[in-house]
Amino acid sequence: MLMVSIGAGGCQSTSGQQGQDRAITAGYSFGTLTCDLGIEVTTEQVASAAEESLRLRGYSVTSRTVTADHARVVGKSAGDGWLKQAVIESNLTAEGNRLRVRAEPWGNESMSRAILDSVLSMMGR
Numbered sequence: 015m016l017m018v019s020i021g022a023g024g025c026q027s028t029s030g031q032q033g034q035d036r037a038i039t040a041g042y043s044f045g046t047l048t049c050d051l052g053i054e055v056t057t058e059q060v061a062s063a064a065e066e067s068l069r070l071r072g073y074s075v076t077s078r079t080v081t082a083d084h085a086r087v088v089g090k091s092a093g094d095g096w097l098k099q100a101v102i103e104s105n106l107t108a109e110g111n112r113l114r115v116r117a118e119p120w121g122n123e124s125m126s127r128a129i130l131d132s133v134l135s136m137m138g139r
Contacts, residue, residue: 026043027041027042027043028041028042028043028123029041029042030042030127032049032130032134033134033139034138034139038051038139040127040130042123042126042127044121045116045117045120046114046115046116047115047116047123047130048112048114049112049130050107050110050111050113051112051113052111053106053109053110053111054110055104055111056111057081057082057085057106058080058085059137060085060102060104060111060113060133060137061078061080061085061087061104062136063133063134063136064085064102064104065078065087066136067129067132067133067135068087068089068100068129069089070132071089071128071129071132072091072092073089073091073100074089074090074092075087075088075089076088076089076090082106083106084103084105084106085103086102086103086104088100088101089102097118097119098117098118098119099118100116100117100118100125100129101114101115102114103116115129115133117129
């Protein structure tokens with residue numbers, strides 16, 4: 015029974031305000047931080063901001079894939095294990111651009127929120 019209550023706690027979603035003026039709501043659930051940006055934001059803009067943000071935080075960008083409707087940037091920090099990495103993804107949706115940040119493999123909400131704030135700052139948001 016104890017394992018069930020511990021497992022259920024990890025499924026809870028938390029919500030918080032992000033960005034320079036704290037106007038963007040981001041929810042953290044199942045190890046992924048997600049927010050929605052306007053349709054005016056392109057996947058290329060997100061990818062460029064993600065790459066620069068990761069480099070400024072001391073990551074090496076190990077992978078960068080960008081199309082018109084999807085972007086994925088992966089960064090690794092020196093000295094981290096081979097599984098540890100930060101992943102930033104962007105997808106166009108009907109409402110705009112959905113941005114996701116994951117600290118793999120287990121997730122880390124505070125690190126994901128710091129990375130998201132950095133990406134949003136690079137985009138002037």
